[in-house]
Amino acid sequence: MEEDTGAIPRKEDFSSWYNEILWRAEIMDVRYPVKGLYVWYPHGFGIRKRAYAILREIMDRDHAETMFPLLIPKTEFMKEAEHIKGFEDEVYWVTHGGRTELDVPLALRPTSETAIYPMYSLWIRSHTDLPLKLYQIVNTFRYETKHTRPLIRLREITSFKEAHTVHATREEAEAQVEAAIRLYREFYDRIRVPVIVSRRPAWDRFPGADYTVALDTIMPDGKTLQIGTVHMLGDHFSRTYEITYEDVNGEQQYAYQTCYGISERSIAAVISVHGDDKGLVLPPEVAPIEIVIVPIIVGKRRDEVISAARALELELRDAGYTVKVDDRDMRPGAKYYHWEMRGVPLRIEIGPRDIDANTVVAVSRTGRKTTLDRRGVVEGIHSILAEFGEEISEVARRAMADRITTTSSLEETAEALKTGVAVVHWCGSRECAEKIEAVVDAGIIGSEIHSGLITVSDGPCIACGSKGTSALVARTY
Amino acid sequence: MEEDTGAIPRKEDFSSWYNEILWRAEIMDVRYPVKGLYVWYPHGFGIRKRAYAILREIMDRDHAETMFPLLIPKTEFMKEAEHIKGFEDEVYWVTHGGRTELDVPLALRPTSETAIYPMYSLWIRSHTDLPLKLYQIVNTFRYETKHTRPLIRLREITSFKEAHTVHATREEAEAQVEAAIRLYREFYDRIRVPVIVSRRPAWDRFPGADYTVALDTIMPDGKTLQIGTVHMLGDHFSRTYEITYEDVNGEQQYAYQTCYGISERSIAAVISVHGDDKGLVLPPEVAPIEIVIVPIIVGKRRDEVISAARALELELRDAGYTVKVDDRDMRPGAKYYHWEMRGVPLRIEIGPRDIDANTVVAVSRTGRKTTLDRRGVVEGIHSILAEFGEEISEVARRAMADRITTTSSLEETAEALKTGVAVVHWCGSRECAEKIEAVVDAGIIGSEIHSGLITVSDGPCIACGSKGTSALVARTY
Numbered sequence: 001m002e003e004d005t006g007a008i009p010r011k012e013d014f015s016s017w018y019n020e021i022l023w024r025a026e027i028m029d030v031r032y033p034v035k036g037l038y039v040w041y042p043h044g045f046g047i048r049k050r051a052y053a054i055l056r057e058i059m060d061r062d063h064a065e066t067m068f069p070l071l072i073p074k075t076e077f078m079k080e081a082e083h084i085k086g087f088e089d090e091v092y093w094v095t096h097g098g099r100t101e102l103d104v105p106l107a108l109r110p111t112s113e114t115a116i117y118p119m120y121s122l123w124i125r126s127h128t129d130l131p132l133k134l135y136q137i138v139n140t141f142r143y144e145t146k147h148t149r150p151l152i153r154l155r156e157i158t159s160f161k162e163a164h165t166v167h168a169t170r171e172e173a174e175a176q177v178e179a180a181i182r183l184y185r186e187f188y189d190r191i192r193v194p195v196i197v198s199r200r201p202a203w204d205r206f207p208g209a210d211y212t213v214a215l216d217t218i219m220p221d222g223k224t225l226q227i228g229t230v231h232m233l234g235d236h237f238s239r240t241y242e243i244t245y246e247d248v249n250g251e252q253q254y255a256y257q258t259c260y261g262i263s264e265r266s267i268a269a270v271i272s273v274h275g276d277d278k279g280l281v282l283p284p285e286v287a288p289i290e291i292v293i294v295p296i297i298v299g300k301r302r303d304e305v306i307s308a309a310r311a312l313e314l315e316l317r318d319a320g321y322t323v324k325v326d327d328r329d330m331r332p333g334a335k336y337y338h339w340e341m342r343g344v345p346l347r348i349e350i351g352p353r354d355i356d357a358n359t360v361v362a363v364s365r366t367g368r369k370t371t372l373d374r375r376g377v378v379e380g381i382h383s384i385l386a387e388f389g390e391e392i393s394e395v396a397r398r399a400m401a402d403r404i405t406t407t408s409s410l411e412e413t414a415e416a417l418k419t420g421v422a423v424v425h426w427c428g429s430r431e432c433a434e435k436i437e438a439v440v441d442a443g444i445i446g447s448e449i450h451s452g453l454i455t456v457s458d459g460p461c462i463a464c465g466s467k468g469t470s471a472l473v474a475r476t477y
Numbered sequence: 478m479e480e481d482t483g484a485i486p487r488k489e490d491f492s493s494w495y496n497e498i499l500w501r502a503e504i505m506d507v508r509y510p511v512k513g514l515y516v517w518y519p520h521g522f523g524i525r526k527r528a529y530a531i532l533r534e535i536m537d538r539d540h541a542e543t544m545f546p547l548l549i550p551k552t553e554f555m556k557e558a559e560h561i562k563g564f565e566d567e568v569y570w571v572t573h574g575g576r577t578e579l580d581v582p583l584a585l586r587p588t589s590e591t592a593i594y595p596m597y598s599l600w601i602r603s604h605t606d607l608p609l610k611l612y613q614i615v616n617t618f619r620y621e622t623k624h625t626r627p628l629i630r631l632r633e634i635t636s637f638k639e640a641h642t643v644h645a646t647r648e649e650a651e652a653q654v655e656a657a658i659r660l661y662r663e664f665y666d667r668i669r670v671p672v673i674v675s676r677r678p679a680w681d682r683f684p685g686a687d688y689t690v691a692l693d694t695i696m697p698d699g700k701t702l703q704i705g706t707v708h709m710l711g712d713h714f715s716r717t718y719e720i721t722y723e724d725v726n727g728e729q730q731y732a733y734q735t736c737y738g739i740s741e742r743s744i745a746a747v748i749s750v751h752g753d754d755k756g757l758v759l760p761p762e763v764a765p766i767e768i769v770i771v772p773i774i775v776g777k778r779r780d781e782v783i784s785a786a787r788a789l790e791l792e793l794r795d796a797g798y799t800v801k802v803d804d805r806d807m808r809p810g811a812k813y814y815h816w817e818m819r820g821v822p823l824r825i826e827i828g829p830r831d832i833d834a835n836t837v838v839a840v841s842r843t844g845r846k847t848t849l850d851r852r853g854v855v856e857g858i859h860s861i862l863a864e865f866g867e868e869i870s871e872v873a874r875r876a877m878a879d880r881i882t883t884t885s886s887l888e889e890t891a892e893a894l895k896t897g898v899a900v901v902h903w904c905g906s907r908e909c910a911e912k913i914e915a916v917v918d919a920g921i922i923g924s925e926i927h928s929g930l931i932t933v934s935d936g937p938c939i940a941c942g943s944k945g946t947s948a949l950v951a952r953t954y
Binding site for chain 2: 045067123
């Protein structure tokens with residue numbers, strides 16, 4: 001795979017930048033011969049692997065991992081009317097096995113409620129079986145008719161982490177919604193993606209849910225990307241699938257449920273939020289290679305430099321870092337280009353002068369150069385990487401804050417939406433939402449905003465002037 | 478989920494034992510409403526998770542993990558005639574997206590050659606791109622018409638680890654076949670499942686391969702279970718999918734390929750090889766819970782005992798073990814039953830007398846009881862678990878050796894096959910294989926046997942009397 005070392009589009013031109021970065025940094029190959037299906041390159045999959053290890057660690061604290069089948073018989077799938085209506089145009093159907101037509105067509109799960117809840121109905125008998133908190137990481141499918149885009153709008157979502165919980169009471173289920181939001185915030189904190197948490201309007205909730213809370217980040221083009229959702233299901237599904245338990249008094253009760261999901265959009269967010277005009281910028285927490293060592297070879301001292309690089313590699317590996325020595329026969333500059341494109345957080349240069357001075361030069365992906373004493377180099381690198389992580393978190397947080405404007409008229413809102421999102425006052429009615437949408441060409445995406453970046457207040461609805469509260473207006477992916 | 482504490486079938490009655498164990502030990506739920514699809518219980522998935530972590534660790538040494546789409550367009554799928562012939566009756570077809578009929582039907586991968594190799598054709602340009610060694614862990618599908626069985630014969634294989642390598646020369650590809658066999662042997666050593674490695678007869682090779690080497694274990698009923706295969710593909714697929722590279726002289730050459738796979742049959746093998754009349758017996762390496770602590774509560778010293786158990790739990794957790802304290806309000810005997818069924822390698826009992834004597838009692842899943850000094854308990858447990866692992870490896874190895882009989886006539890072979898497999902001399906011809914199969918109601922499954930358990934020699938074919946070498950005759954799953 002020969003490297004194209006030409007310039008890439010600037011990040012301002014986000015859509016071109018994103019497409020170019022995906023193959024140049026070896027994240028996804030878009031040449032698979034089916035629309036909306038893509039191939040993970042090993043480097044991209046390495047990012048996914050580390051990010052999902054963090055997600056698993058968080059979930060495993062008080063959820064158990066499990067796995068349900070991909071194929072859902074049409075008969076089960078069709079039981080839940082509201083849910084189905086939300087998905088029926090998007091479901092792939094398996095109709096044949098070999099040359100035989102199946103008696104009952106099988107749906108490829110678009111999400112797993114209708115696969116999991118019939119089993120929950122068998123598993124849950126008593127209040128002592130509750131709460132039940134399971135999750136799985138699986139592929140799911142949507143027959144997207146809109147424009148598809150790698151990691152963002154897919155026909156095969158390869159990395160859907162979906163959790164499904166069951167509780168004895170509505171209050172416990174509502175508390176679980178809050179707990180899930182905390183878990184997801186922690187996940188995004190750790191992969192350094194800033195988020196806004198808000199409640200979706202009623203018409204935009206998950207099919208079959210009482211309400212939906214979503215996590216969004218703002219992309220460089222100002223559009224929001226939904227990167228996590230938490231649904232309060234109430235007793236809607238438990239009544240359809242007969243998920244009941246015997247309470248302490250020996251009476252049968254319907255259970256209350258929640259579900260929540262995160263997909264590889266989390267990876268799209270990491271890439272988009274942190275990348276720059278040179279390529280990817282990866283948080284150390286998700287970088288498949290955290291440190292690249294580039295031996296600076298001048299003339300006769302080649303072997304000495306290579307062996308110094310190898311010694312450093314071993315020392316850093318022992319300290320728990322993933323390290324690569326790039327001793328390919330090419331100019332250092334071309335190597336810098338190569339690893340910057342792929343987002344490696346730290347580059348270490350080591351040459352004859354460094355050996356003589358007993359130092360190494362560390363250059364962070366954002367260009368900070370530090371000369372480190374060779375002795376105690378591990379501690380030095382540890383603090384550089386920690387600072388680098390904080391730095392990119394802070395830059396991302398500020399970039400997002402800059403894209404949020406509080407507005408008090410439709411005109412201001414339309415203006416703000418050119419570069420980001422607007423926080424308006426809205427009365428909560430669908431009618432006013434539609435009025436706002438008609439003028440600003442964007443939608444109300446959330447109310448009841450929880451986020452340190454946004455100050456929430458009451459005020460007159462920008463459409464009708466009656467009492468309103470803060471709501472988010474955005475163009476969305 | 479209330480526990481059935483009744484007796485389970487004896488392991489001699491293997492098929493009943495296996496079915497009963499799957500739900501009693503919470504491995505798989507067979508009540509999913511589609512034949513051949515099953516649900517992983519969290520405990521079962523916990524075993525899978527640990528076993529596959531070992532597999533990933535082994536693969537990651539010199540393979541990169543990746544992920545290709547599930548759906549393969551019929552046009553690509555149909556390119557490789559021999560390969561297709563092997564799968565066409567077993568492929569599930571997606572024909573509709575929403576209410577729209579697809580222009581090109583999509584196959585659910587039965588295996589991924591036809592998804593991966595068109596991309597390899599794009600990725601490989603030069604000899605410097607080789608060798609390429611990728612793997613993925615994915616779900617694959619077979620429309621099985623035979624009797625299905627959890628973990629063994631499935632319509633959705635949820636845990637297919639498939640590796641696909643590309644090399645410049647036939648010799649390098651052949652060397653990779655040997656390397657893959659070593660990796661798989663290491664995996665099975667570490668999960669303590671004994672294997673026989675042999676070459677499949679030509680008519681039983683993978684569709685499209687030059688030859689296939691397989692790893693089999695012998696199940697308690699004497700049948701073999703194929704738990705790993707390694708295929709030498711030669712240049713068969715590279716010619717179909719145009720996988721070529723420019724060699725050092727600037728000439729285009731076809732590449733040589735191998736592929737190899739392991740599925741959740743590996744978990745079926747762990748369960749079947751080690752289990753006993755009380756339930757699962759798990760190697761410490763794959764047990765989701767390695768140690769259960771049962772506080773023995775008598776009268777007034779309840780709090781003291783519970784807090785001693787908790788202190789021990791923390792100490793063992795710090796030492797890296799997964800530990801559970803079972804302080805449920807029930808008889809110790811019922812707890813022992815519960816955890817023995819689920820295969821927990823070590824139980825620690827701690828009661829007032831132990832506290833007074835500053836000891837704990839450790840009981841291995843195979844019944845070895847040791848009184849340990851409370852001080853230095855971590856080291857004590859470490860060596861008990863190591864011994865326990867060796868013990869179950871050795872028991873499994875001996876059980877397998879006992880099921881292998883060297884025979885020199887068709888009658889002896891038929892007799893040996895009642896309880897296990899037979900090693901015969903065979904000339905290598907299909908005609909003689911069919912004669913043998915007709916009499917003994919079992920098949921020639923392998924020749925060129927590599928395994929310390931079997932002594933390989935030359936001798937007269939038991940069917941025709943001409944020159945033959947050792948071959949394996951078995952009833953297979």
